[in-house]
Amino acid sequence: MRGCHSQHRYKRGPDEKHNKIVLMGNPNVGKSVVFSRLTGAHVITSNYAGTTVDFCHGHMRVEGRKFDIVDAPGTYSLQPTNKAEEVAVEMLDQAEVVVNVVDSTNLERNLFLTLELLEGNKPVIVSLNLWDETKHLGIEIDVTELERLLRVPVVPTVAITGEGISELVKKMSAAESPTEFRPTSDEEKWRRIGQIIEKVQKVAYKGHTLSERLADATIKPLTGIPIALGVVFLAFWFVRLVGEGLITFVTEPAFELARPSLMGLSVDLGSSGTAHDILIGRLINGDIDFLQSLGVLTTGLYVPFGMVLPYIIAFYLMLAVMEDTGYLPRLATLSDNVFHKLGMHGHGIVTVFLGLGCNVPGTLATRNLETRKQRFIAVTLLAISVPCAAQMAMIFGILGPRGVIYILIVLATLFMVYNCTGLILNRFVKGESPEIFLEIPPYRRPGLRVVLKKTWMRVRWFLREAVPFMFAGVLLVNILVATGVFEHVINLFSPLMEGLLGLPGEATPVLVIGFLRKDMAVGMLYPLGLSAMQLVIAVTMLTMYFPCVATFVVIFKELGLKDLIKASCVMVGMALLVGTIMRLILIGV
């Protein structure tokens, strides 16, 4: 059982040993849900087109033979229009069997890809997914007739409940590559689709229901924009509320419970020495300070579990609900105007939302943008001005006690940086920014289990990927301090930090650690005794100057070395510029 390869740090192709079954279909027809059902693997699914931007793969058995099963990104046709669709078409080449997942509430349009697949030389089986929704919509489909016309097995499925999946597996070996379908022109395919639809589908038209009219209000500008502002406000209010709540009532009490045993260990280790420094860190006023002690077992555990994890949980709960209702494409439509001026289009807001969780999936989500220009701008803006949830948690933790106003200054600055840099890049980056072209899914009620499962998958990912880095960071700090490297770095960069940014030279190592983990770096600012305004500048710099190593690697993989260097130059340049301006405004000369 495997997950999405985009979730792994290292590129790992599908298993070469086994034959491949590839899931193909239009965007947002539930391929990933079918995939989860077939393999038992857990993958991220949502209610909007383009959730899967890379292939995921897992294993399943059909009649004793082991197959590698691949979930490809959604595509409307086999002539790709963006990077995510290119991945889908590449995957098709390796398929032994193609499972064509079809949205049965929108059969006509979906059949275009089906015919393209039938014209190829791969055996095809059709999964008529979302079958339950056809009934509410008054759509009747004659499955036997469709099967006869397409000459391949057709199985109605409701992947979300698992209905029809075992039937699909049973018929998998009957998948066929009918010879009746020879490559034809698009016109011919559409004509053929018209004939098929006439024979197999009956639609009892139902007028617009009340819920559909309510749904329309969220997309009309006059009502939609106030609703959008309300939704975004509520979303982040929820994250703050749940995050704070978890810290106050769960994680802090838990660490207080652990304090006596850690103090015991500290005494056992002799209250000082190398082992003590690494495990417990420095004692502050004779006691462990979870934020400042900088030991692996104190700060190394407290930052990820005590301060960051609560916000990660809160954020991903919120994101799961936003994704599964189908609201994000509406937000993309309403904000398209703004994003178009920044050289992208409405899909940019999806990358920002994912980026607010972690910049890595945010960067991968830019694959749904069409051109290199759009992707370059989206990736650079993400890295320069969108703090991840871990970093935000620390900003709240450290700046919050000084006053909400300071958090607002940081966020307002980053917001302006996002927009201004976008305007500038749009002017100077060569290439085109095509218009938005996006399907808006029907609203769906998010299932509690799916939401919880998805949140857990992402939280687990954070724990797996982030926590080792956090430990590494704490270790590195201890080593660099002990070997005197930090002192050297501080002396080297002091003039820059003090002269331009108004920060003490001691803040330099923080930027070094920021490359590893930004959340931990924010924590390291705490013991420096900075003024509130200095903290504001420091955390803004920490967000802007450079992405963390995980994001850095993903940018390299997605855009290549040349664009990575360009993006890095923009980041460093903008960081110094904005830092200097902030210093002049907030602290004075």
Added chain:
Amino acid sequence: MVLMESLLKNLNEGQGGRITRLEGGQNFQRKLRTIGIREGKSITVLATQPLGGPIVVEIDGRDITIGRGMASRIIVELLHEGMSFSTQVQTRPG
């Protein structure tokens, strides 16, 4: 009943028509068709975002957001009478 052709872009919120023609390059037309915007289909404008923003159309019970530029290359035949706007399609040479 007056039959009149218009660019999709010029329709007001709530107005609808039947698509008669698509203009623009092969790939562009193909992209529109594969997402469901095809000749002969009924299309209704659900919302028009301000300041040159995109429009949201309904076609076959599906809502799709498309840019204004794309909407100016989709030509529809109005099905209702008494349309208040006057922009007619200009037939372009070539």
